[in-house]
Amino acid sequence: QDCIQLNQYKLKDEIGKGSYGVVKLAYNEDDEQYYAMKVVSKKKLMKQYGFPRRPPPTRPDDRRSKVFGPLERVYQEIAILKKLDHLNIVKLVEVLDDPAEDNLHMVFELVPKGPVMEVPTDSPFSEDQARLYLRDIILGLEYLHYQKIIHRDIKPSNLLLGDDGHVKIADFGVSNEFEGSDALLSSTAGTPAFMAPETLTEQKQSFSGKALDVWALGVTLFCFVYGKCPFIDEYILGLHEKIRNASVEFPVTPQISVELQDLLVQMLDKDPESRIPVPDIKLHPWVTLDGAAPLPLEEEHCTVVEVTEEEVQNSVKLIPSLSTVILVKSMLRKRSFSNPFEFPGKRENRSMSAPGDLLSHHHATGCGL
Template identity: 70%
Template sequence: LSPGHASMASLIVVTEHDATGSTSEEEMDVPGREGFGDGRKLHLSGRKLSLQERPQPARSPGHGDGANERFIYPSLPYSPVTSPHSSPRLPRRPTVESNRVSITGLQDCVQLNQYKLKDEIGKGSYGVVKLAYNEDDNTYYAMKVLSKKKLMRQAGFPRRPPPRGAKAASEGCLQPRGPIEQVYQEIAILKKLDHPNVVKLVEVLDDPSEDHLYMVFELVKQGPVMEIPTLKPLSEDQARFYFQDLIKGIEYLHYQKIIHRDIKPSNLLVGEDGHVKIADFGVSNEFKGADALLTNTVGTPAFMAPETLSETRKIFSGKALDVWAMGITLYCFVFGQCPFMDERILSLHNKIKTQTLEFPDQPEVTDFLKDLITRMLDKNPESRISVPEIKLHPWVTKNGAELLPTEDENCTLVEVTEEEVENSVKHIPSLATVILVKTMIRKRSFGNPFEGSKREERSLSSSGNLLPKRGSEDNLKCNDLPNVGEEELLS
């Protein structure tokens, strides 16, 4: 671990408590870099509430040798354009619910159950993401650790929330009564989602005494589709390839009665097969009926729909919000920037609500693409194009040459019950046991866990993307844990 993250890393390895969630700028190389394509450098996403994505060095538009050589399941002869659901389906592995944790002190690392905890690959104000190696299946995962106390504090909830199975409001959208309930709801949803274009939750552990939560996700190695702004946007063909994946993922989520609410390039991660996976369901909403009826404003400002910025705070359609964000994302794909931008938030809101959509002279794009973006960025949600209509648009289908799968082929309904939300996580032993083990381990090769100064807290807005960061060739090796302050362990 780098010196700047030494204290935080030791804390997370043992207590998984004082976690944060935005990303770091450091670099990481992973052994066996074959899975990373050409071993190129990877970037972490920007802040959730930034007006636009953070500027990063431009990346090559193509993640590999081209869209036509990427397959959802490389071992099977499926077309990269058609849905995997139109072919024999590989079953989803069920989410593991661990009810105990074993801490083992090795010579130069700490092991949590079957996971060897590696580098920190993301952090924010209430969660961190650690790279975790599973010895059982010889696979790397992304372990996200949430501090529930910080979640509550940041959301303005001074008291412990009601039981996680408490019934939510039934009109339109199911709104959890507190931030912890929202996490449990997110877990219950993620456990059941099974689609190649949605990131998968693998395992969940919970600490009852100190309210720490461990979520293990599949590691999406190639990172975001792109960073914006950039001077090297995607070609139309590459943008179409990624956008087709996004359409299938969003159609699946809407079919499951889920509104994502934060679609943007940094939440679209590219897997080893070159296909996009939708990540970060931290502000998502589940709904009943035909559509979500929403009143609150969440997400990334530059990707927010104009109806959410209305001073009257009227009810608006959830599906139309995702379509607007998809339109902004597609604009970013081909032009490398958001269509509406301003450093001042109120001016940005005004531009989103009133400014006419304009297209730069360069790069040149087809009229079909301009038509699709224009219809997606219709300021009137009632006349805005819908996902079923987007699927049939000539630009998406390449004038009928690349038809997308039907809804029946792409989707299978998943229902989440109140009981499943209640049982969405299992418990692991008390934090006091973990601290005791840590104290014993320090006598061998680790520092005293009750020494060290309190580090300055970072107040960031993202809970961390599930992707690796860049670094040296040695950073997947286990690292000695430096001293950790008592306040950091118990606060």
């Protein structure tokens, strides 16, 4: 609370909240730009990244195979997220870590217009508008899947509208990396109304990550055109029951085209095996205007992101302990360089001979001194 500055970033108002923590508006004094700073718990991240996506690169002289701890896995993941570069993905600029605290501060580009839609809403999008946004999301999602990242929380509030009118996918807060051609996931991350039926079974089982993202995208597309989710219940068990068993019902108004209904039915297929995959969504007549507006091929907008060991090691900037920073601030407030945690009685006996040492020692805190 006391520290409103981290390195060159001045922290402003809270602009969002999620299961992972909070997002604050941050002003970078170096480039005079605003950013979104997401504060996440390392403990939560370490729980989540049970397995690294791919083994980190090892040098030939490194005979001992490295044991990769959970925090290194987080750094590995951050190094990859920092190199993601796509028109439809929110850019991660840098990550600051205070080794003494549980928080990581992730600095993202600010997408000023915010979420593309608040759900529920009485003013849903026209089919044309929904199509434009869906095309952006499909390309962003295809890029993430190409990098072997499952998003796991696709929903309108994680889709941000850029100044250029294009949608960018944000918040890889619960993303899962995978190896091979698809992820087999078993934990149930995500937001209840957007969760796929296969994640809600009693039996412990694993399911395809790509198909989960397609289901959530189907729920999102339904929200775009109807302004509400296809399955709604005030009780979570009732909601789970509907997601698992109720068929999709299309409201009478607004009336949507047969092609869009067909796409929604295929995306909201309860069986992940037969649910339409992303490459087929890209070719669907509703998405391409019957082939008149094809989307770019995967190889035209996707290249694999690889990270070096050095990039993994430099993925995070360490910042001094916040307790040190707060200590210095409270000293400055008192215009005194004695220890503010000491009893006043003890203080008289000590000479104040070296305030300069203290200042130079803490100079790197960058806390708006």
